């Protein structure tokens with residue numbers, strides 16, 4: 001057996017997304033002599049055998065930063081293969097803690113504004129998490145059959161902190177400019193379908209590629225887009241295509257059965273997890289879900305949930 005055939009060591013790590021009152025993130029710098037030394041990280045460390053993730057995170061953040069963590073929720077999971085090590089990184093949002101973080105092991109610790117986080121040099125596994133921090137946890141597809149005024153009313157009720165919107169059926173046609181203006185004015189992140197020139201012109205936050213556009217796209221062309229490109233994916237072929245094009249976000253469906261596609265076999269959460277595992281993208285789960293499925297989605301490799309009617313603000 002040659003060295004390259006030997007199985008890589010594998011570790012499970014838990015790391016904290018810790019914010020202060022101004023929304024800045026707590027980052028620390030890894031000591032030079034450690035794996036990925038000198039790079040910035042979300043504080044945390046290895047999970048011990050049989051240890052629950054919450055317990056491991058509280059222990060690590062106490063050891064490394066002197067924090068007392070009393071609440072945390074799943075944020076996202078990234079699986080990454082370094083040349084010398086396979087890591088499963090469970091990132092968790094720290095929702096309640098006491099104390100002020102300080103480097104108890106001599107490591108530099110800083111509060112970094114969200115806009116500056118991507119400037120820091122991170123280990124390669126952190127790429128999806130650095131992007132996810134800037135993305136909404138709910139990706140809302142505008143339902144069909146509404147008139148323009150009803151869409152505007154809905155857009156005005158979405159929460160820009162938590163939600164982004166896909167102007168799917170409105171991506172072409174005369175209403176688009178008016179709807180895009182409402183989104184920009186409200187600071188609501190919005191995606192346009194397939195047409196990159198239009199997405200640039202409307203200053204869209206994102207360009208969402210249907211399967212057909214995904215298969216036809218070129219990396220050179222997409223590289224010129226400053227926003228976030230996402231891809232509609234139903235199978236590993238589409239995901240491989242997205243990876244080859246360096247697309248950072250994928251909307252994977254259908255997780256559950258939907259009325260709109262009764263003939264399609266749903267992935268189920270296990271199928272979703274199998275499809276997304278070991279692929280360094282930011283995933284949204286779509287199909288038969290509601291906003292209440294966020295935690296389940298995050299436990300199966302997604303960062304966010306996507307949907308149509310169950311996410312669209314009701315008109316009362």
Ligand SMILES: Nc1nc2c([nH]c(=O)n2[C@H]2C[C@H](O)[C@@H](COP(=O)(O)OP(=O)(O)OP(=O)(O)O)O2)c(=O)[nH]1
Nearest residue numbers: 013015035036041042043044045046087123125126
């Ligand atoms: N904490 C943390 N580790 C990360 C991140 N990104 C990333 O690739 N890693 C990798 C680097 C390491 O291989 C591994 C974390 O292991 P570690 O050496 O910090 O573990 P530990 O805190 O338990 O330290 P030790 O007791 O083994 O010295 O995960 C990240 O954002 N935060």
Ligand SMILES: [Mg+2]
Nearest residue numbers: 043044045046
């Ligand atoms: Mg550590």
